[in-house]
Amino acid sequence: MPKGQKILFLGVYGMEVVECGGALAKNILNGGESYASIMLCRETSQPQVKSAAETLGVKVSFLNFEYGTVDLSKESKVKLIKRIREIRPDIIITQDPEHSFHDLDPDRRPAMTLLLESIALASRDYALDETPGLAPHPIPTIYYMTPHHPNTVIDISQVWEKKEKAMDMLESQMEFSGKHFDEMLDLKTVEMLYPGFSKLDSYQEKGRAMHKVLDKAVHVYHGLATHGHFALAEAYRREGNFHLQELIK
Structure with a gap:
């Protein structure tokens, strides 16, 4: 993983910050910054998720969506767009579209459409009045977590104990x-x-x-x-092609 990346994880539920915590913690270890914004997390659970994120070194915020009401309203989009424009990430990690449609956890399906629409709109001249002082941010590289069909794995052996402690x-x-x-x-x-x-x-x-x-x-x-090649690895699916100057091993 290149040094100095700024990664934003956009999660639906709180445990997801730990599920992709290896990549987030590894990025910090390599000199980068890792952030997480969680859409749905009960107020009583937020201190626990915050402690887990702090264990990983991740700066977490809660968007306080309501269960069963996730939609494509402008208000919902602006919550996510504002966060993207504030952080201006190089990489966004979020849930896998295919997984979200098979998973029967509530709100995953509308959340997936909302997340992708917000990422796209954050790069356009949309809702500028609602996000004063925050310029549009080009669509970053997107990785989907826990995908059914991964094309990328990250070595997390070095941060495994930290990830397990966060799950605690x-x-x-x-x-x-x-x-x-x-x-x-x-x-x-x-x-x-x-x-x-x-x-x-x-x-x-x-x-x-x-x-x-x-x-x-x-x-x-x-x-x-x-x-x-790795003892312990997190799996991801990168959106789109890998763009390389030359083939890498």
Whole structure:
């Protein structure tokens, strides 16, 4: 990753800042700046997401959209456009369009259209009165996180422990996940994945235990397991072609 990049992550939900936290933390390690703006994050969860972002070195803000009401209104677009013009990023990371349509989390589908429209409009002479002092910003390079069909992987071995520590901060999410896994998986299966799962005292502990299993599995899969060069890797899909002066290895 080139040094000194300015990356803006535009997320729908709070945990996503940790899911792509390896790339964000690696950018900081290389002398860059990493920012995150989250559309939907409950007020009670915001301190946890902020702590996770701080662990990664990411500067986070919350756009305070309401669940079930994400739309393509001018007001919604301006919230995102203002942030893009304030940060003026070289790279934007956001959710994968294909993934967003298959995922049945609420608001993902309208959020995807809103995000892409806002990125496009931020580069035009749109809503200049609503963003005084902020000039249009050319469309940056876009990477989609956790894509179904990645074309890019980032070595995050160097920041793996930092990413795991950031995930520890998301107590509400871990509790939600713990209850989900406890109800979905039978005892024999879950003990295969995480021996001792049934003896854990709380849903929060159970959620964290299963996320540790899942996190390592996903990152090893995109790294070493698929004849990769890295032990642990985050997967992305770059929008458009790579433009190179010459072929690189």
